[in-house]
Amino acid sequence: MNKKTNKKTIIEVKNLTAGYKDMLILNNVSFTVQKGEIFIILGGSGCGKSTLLKIMTGLLKPFDGNILINNKDIYNSQGQDKASILKNIGVMFQNGALFGSMNLLENVKLPLITHTSLDSEAINLIAYMKLSLVGLKDSSMLMPDQISGGMRKRAAIARAMALDPEIIFLDEPSAGLDPVTAAQLDKLILNLAENLGITFIMVTHELESIFDTGQRAIMLDKNEKGIIAQGNPHELKNLKNDKRVFTFFNRLAD
Amino acid sequence: MENAKLKLSISENSLETTFFFKGNLDAEGVAKVWVKAKALILKTSYENVIFDLSQVLIIDFAGAALLLHLETLILKQITKESSVKFVNVNLKHEQTLQLCRKNFITSEKIIVHKKQDDFITATGKNTFSFLDELSATISFTGEITIAVFKTIFKPKTLRWKEFFLIFEKTGVDALFIVALISFIVGLVMAFQAAMPMRMFGAEIYVANLIGLSVTRELGPLMTAIVLAGRSSSAFAAEIGTMKINEEVDALLTMGIDPVYFLALPRILAAAIVTPLLVLFADLVGIIGGAIVLVSLGHPISAYYAQVINQVSCMDLTGGLIKAFVFGILIASTGCFKGLRTQTGPSGVGMATTQAVVNSIIIIALADAVFSIIFYIFNI
Known part of the structure; x- marks a missing residue:
């Protein structure tokens, strides 16, 4: 599944050490993400998956280390450089984080209105295309509290895609969804990666989702405070030399 | 490459009109040519139109929205049997265009504002809501x-x-x-x-x-x-x-x-x-x-x-x-x-x-x- 190609490195995480106040969560973590791949960050609860995602999206400053997105350090860039990095990434938060006072169309239009000087007709056309892409064109006038969890996550993907970013970060996209909706979401992610060449960084511990979509994965561990395995999820499943990886991928109790 | 400005030019002959797009068909470029391109299309009635994308470097959703919107405007004007052709489109751009075409909705079909209730419906809804509030207060x-x-x-x-x-x-x-x-x-x-x-x-x-x-x-x-x-x-x-x-x-x-x-x-x-x-x-x-x-x-x-x-x-x-x-x-x-x-x-x-x-x-x-x-x- 993971063919060796000469793909460009789009994200580089170098010697990252991070945590909250006195609590160390990640210690000296390094890895790279290639352009166009679906990259999975996985691990048990409390291992630092969401912390890593927060750091990669510029929301939490690490104690030490660098995050390079297209060779630009997200924490050492300012002004125009920082704005161009942020315009190039989209984030889907765990519960969608849609703005409750706006309908779905307005939610998707917001980044376009803020970051482009496009005509309002063009903005409407683009926003509708994005909503249609995630199967929500008929729900454009609904408010976030009028739709289901799965729809909210799809709308959040549409909003994350609003500015055609190269990279989209997804925090637990299929958590709490029924199997059919989760499968639809996985299909959508695969479709977007294949047709638009978007790079997806996905934090999840839903095994089915990992096997269906993931091309490369890193597994974090709470005790090691870092990566204990990386590679293709199907290969990791058969990795018998590490008990932690084997029990996780095969859903075994300790 | 990344900052290639979008330019639009037209060449006409007796048989067809060709629109040449050059540069990046992205949000930044599209924002600059949207009004001008629309005005060009609405000014004249074109019959056989070709969109030449040979010199386009990038097409994103904004670019696709421009092309598909212009195509819709032209097709609306054409009375004889004719069509808009996209030529010199590379494979990657073709993929993006196809995906966008599948999800494209013409401007007229877009609903931007929710339909407001008329006076009678609004009065009815408010009355029921008042009665509901009153009954809840009593209970x-x-x-x-x-x-x-x-x-x-x-x-x-x-x-x-x-x-x-x-x-x-x-x-x-x-x-x-x-x-x-x-x-x-x-x-x-x-x-x-x-x-x-x-x-x-x-x-x-x-x-x-x-x-x-x-x-x-x-x-x-x-x-x-x-x-x-x-x-x-x-x-x-x-x-x-x-x-x-x-x-x-x-x-x-x-x-x-x-x-x-x-x-x-x-x-x-x-x-x-x-x-x-x-x-x-x-x-x-x-x-x-x-x-x-x-x-x-x-x-x-x-x-x-x-x-x-x-x-x-x-x-x-x-x-x-x-x-x-x-x-x-x-x-x-x-x-x-x-x-x-x-x-x-x-x-x-x-x-x-x-x-x-x-x-x-x-x-x-x-x-x-x-x-x-x-x-x-x-x-």
Whole structure:
């Protein structure tokens, strides 16, 4: 599944050490993400998956280390450089984080209105295309509290895609969804990666989702405070030399 | 490469018109040519149109939206059998265009604003919503009455710890703001009244005015307004957050009445603490008036004698009865709005605002009712 190609490195995480106040969560973590791949960050609860995602999206400053997105350090860039990095990434938060006072169309239009000087007709056309892409064109006038969890996550993907970013970060996209909706979401992610060449960084511990979509994965561990395995999820499943990886991928109790 | 500006040029011959796009068909480029491109298309009727994309470097959704929108405009003008052709499109751009074409909706089909209800529908909806609110208010009043009787017969079942905590938050923590407002009101009123009354040599009667108005009217009213802003909103926000976090549902599934569990301790605490706060507000308000009169050269003993002679026990009691009722009304409104919180992120905010606004309206109405009752019974 993971063919060796000469793909460009789009994200580089170098010697990252991070945590909250006195609590160390990640210690000296390094890895790279290639352009166009679906990259999975996985691990048990409390291992630092969401912390890593927060750091990669510029929301939490690490104690030490660098995050390079297209060779630009997200924490050492300012002004125009920082704005161009942020315009190039989209984030889907765990519960969608849609703005409750706006309908779905307005939610998707917001980044376009803020970051482009496009005509309002063009903005409407683009926003509708994005909503249609995630199967929500008929729900454009609904408010976030009028739709289901799965729809909210799809709308959040549409909003994350609003500015055609190269990279989209997804925090637990299929958590709490029924199997059919989760499968639809996985299909959508695969479709977007294949047709638009978007790079997806996905934090999840839903095994089915990992096997269906993931091309490369890193597994974090709470005790090691870092990566204990990386590679293709199907290969990791058969990795018998590490008990932690084997029990996780095969859903075994300790 | 990355900053290749989008340029649009046209070449025409007798058979066809070719639109050459050069550069990046991205949001930045499209923003600059959108109006111009549309104007070009609408100005002339084209028949055979070719979109040449040989020199396009990037196409994103904005670029695709421009191309597909222009195509729609041209196709609308064409009367004979003809079409718009996309030529020299590379594979990657073709993929993007195909994906966008599948999801493209023409401008006319886009709904930007939700259809508003007509006057009759809106009136009907508002009437039903008013009746629903009224019925909920009646049922809440009933539930509170039952809960009060339950507490009288089984006092141990009330959450006394919660009661004292609310008592402290609503009463003790509000002392400073109540004192500040009452002091300023007493001070300003005395000062404003002293000036005209001096002309008649009746300056000392300001003490009578302050004593009477503070104990009968201003003390209870100002305290109630402070509590409406401070406690009613807090009750609505606390209970509203519990409601949207499904904590109220959890109580119901455990067979615990949310009105008894959440609202009653708050209402009882407010009913008891408000008269105490009013007593304090009366005292501070009168002190405020005293400072003005003393500064104008009147002895404090004269001020004290005037106040004592003027203010009867009935005046003070009337004010405290008002305070007791205001306390119940303020806490009930806050709890009621909290329990009626709608889902969604704006739900708690709306409940809080409604709690404050409704509390103030109810206080004003109740105050008017009290004035009539006191007049009838000559209190």
